[in-house]
Amino acid sequence: MNEAELVGRTLDGDDRAFRTLYEAHVDRIFRLTYRMSGDDDLAREYTQETFVRAYKGLSKFRGDAALSTWLHSIAVSITLNGLRQVKRRQGRERSLEDGVQVAAHEPAATPHLRSRLNDAIDRLPDLYRTVFLMHDLEGYTHREIAETLEVAEGTSKARLSRARAKLRAMLGDLEEEFA
Amino acid sequence: MTDDRFEELLDQAGAGYNLPPAIPRDEMWEAIQAKVMPSEAGVVPIAQQAGRPTWQFARRPWLGLATAAAALLVLGVGIGRFSAPTNPVARGVPATLIAASAEPLRIVTQEHLASAEALLSLVNTDARAGRIEGDISAWGTRLLFETRLLMSSVGGQDVAVVELLRDLELILVQVVRLKEEGVRGGSEDLRLIAEGMNDQNVMMRIRAMLPAAGI
Numbered sequence: 001m002n003e004a005e006l007v008g009r010t011l012d013g014d015d016r017a018f019r020t021l022y023e024a025h026v027d028r029i030f031r032l033t034y035r036m037s038g039d040d041d042l043a044r045e046y047t048q049e050t051f052v053r054a055y056k057g058l059s060k061f062r063g064d065a066a067l068s069t070w071l072h073s074i075a076v077s078i079t080l081n082g083l084r085q086v087k088r089r090q091g092r093e094r095s096l097e098d099g100v101q102v103a104a105h106e107p108a109a110t111p112h113l114r115s116r117l118n119d120a121i122d123r124l125p126d127l128y129r130t131v132f133l134m135h136d137l138e139g140y141t142h143r144e145i146a147e148t149l150e151v152a153e154g155t156s157k158a159r160l161s162r163a164r165a166k167l168r169a170m171l172g173d174l175e176e177e178f179a
Numbered sequence: 180m181t182d183d184r185f186e187e188l189l190d191q192a193g194a195g196y197n198l199p200p201a202i203p204r205d206e207m208w209e210a211i212q213a214k215v216m217p218s219e220a221g222v223v224p225i226a227q228q229a230g231r232p233t234w235q236f237a238r239r240p241w242l243g244l245a246t247a248a249a250a251l252l253v254l255g256v257g258i259g260r261f262s263a264p265t266n267p268v269a270r271g272v273p274a275t276l277i278a279a280s281a282e283p284l285r286i287v288t289q290e291h292l293a294s295a296e297a298l299l300s301l302v303n304t305d306a307r308a309g310r311i312e313g314d315i316s317a318w319g320t321r322l323l324f325e326t327r328l329l330m331s332s333v334g335g336q337d338v339a340v341v342e343l344l345r346d347l348e349l350i351l352v353q354v355v356r357l358k359e360e361g362v363r364g365g366s367e368d369l370r371l372i373a374e375g376m377n378d379q380n381v382m383m384r385i386r387a388m389l390p391a392a393g394i
C-alpha cells in the first residue's frame with residue numbers, strides 16, 4: 001500500500017494506516033527534533049506534536065509534496081517555536097541568577113574541541129543552525145531542506161555556507177589547538 | 180585553520196552534537212493515540228458543534244466594544260510614537276513633557292490588556308468546556324495585530340510590559356491558528372494554550388497591570 005492509500009485510509013478512520021505512516025517517518029522526525037533541541041523530553045514532545053498536528057490536518061494534505069516533506073515542515077516549525085519559548089523562559093530564569101553561573105558557560109571555560117563546537121552550533125541563528133543540522137549532521141539534501149523550509153535550493157546552500165562561515169569564525173582561536 | 184582541517188573538525192566533533200538516543204517509538208505512539216482519539220481519552224467531543232453560528236454578537240456584546248477599543252489603540256499608539264522621543268533625556272526634553280507623552284501609550288496599553296484579559300478568560304472557559312466559540316480566532320487576530328503594534332511602541336521603556344506582551348503574542352499566535360486547526364482539532368490545542376497561559380501566569384500578570392477599579 002503506498003503512502004497516498006495510507007493517507008486515504010487514515011482519513012477514513014483506519015488508525016492502523018496512521019500507525020504505519022508513523023512508523024515510516026518517526027525515526028527521522030525524532031532524530032531531527034533531538035538534534036535541534038538536545039533534550040529527550042523536548043524531542044519527544046515535539047515529535048508527538050508533529051504527528052498529532054499531522055493527523056488533525058491530514059485532510060489538508062494535498063499530496064503536492066511528499067508526506068515526509070510535509071511532516072518535516074510541521075516538525076521544524078513546532079521545534080523552532082518550542083525552542084523559542086524555552087529560551088525565553090530560560091532567559092528569564094537566568095536573569096535572576098548571579099553572573100557567576102552564566103560565566104561558567106562561557107566558551108573559555110570549555111576548551112575541548114567538541115564542547116567549543118557544540119557551543120558554537122548552539123549560538124548559530126535558527127535559520128543557519130537548522131540547515132546545518134539537517135544537511136551536515138542528518139544528511140538531508142538541499143532539495144529536501146528547501147522543500148521542508150519552503151525556500152529555494154540556492155537559499156539552503158547559502159544558509160549552509162553562512163553557517164559554516166560563522167562556525168569557523170567562532171572557532172578561529174582554536175587553530176593551534178586543533179593543529 | 181585550513182578548509183580541510185575545518186571540515187575534519189566538523190566531521191569528527193560535529194557528528195556528536197546532540198546525538199539522538201534510542202527512539203522511544205511505542206511510548207510516543209501511545210501519547211499520540213491518547214491525543215488523536217478524544218472519545219477514548221475522555222475528552223469532550225466538539226465535532227458536533229461544527230454547525231454553530233460563527234458570530235454571536237447577541238451573546239457577546241463585548242465584540243463591538245473590542246472593535247472600538249482596537250481603533251482607540253491604534254490611535255493611541257500613533258500618538259505615543261509621534262510624541263515619545265527615542266532618547267528624551269539626551270535631547271533635553273523636560274520630564275513633564277516625557278510623562279505627558281507616555282500617558283496615551285499607558286492608557287492604550289491598559290485598554291489592550293483589558294481586552295486581552297477578556298479573550299484569555301474566554302480561552303480558559305472554552306478549554307474547560309471542551310468547546311470553541313467561532314469568533315475566538317478573529318478576535319485573537321485583531322489582538323495579535325494590536326499586541327505587535329504595542330511591542331514596537333513600548334520598546335525598552337518597561338521591561339515587564341514588554342515581557343508580558345511577548346508572552347501574550349505567543350498565546351495569540353496559537354489562538355489565531357485555532358481557525359486553521361478547525362473545530363475538532365482546535366479543542367485539544369485550546370487546552371494546551373490554556374495550560375501554557377496558566378504556566379506563565381499571564382492572567383495574573385495582566386491583572387497586576389490593570390487599575391484596581393478596571394477600565
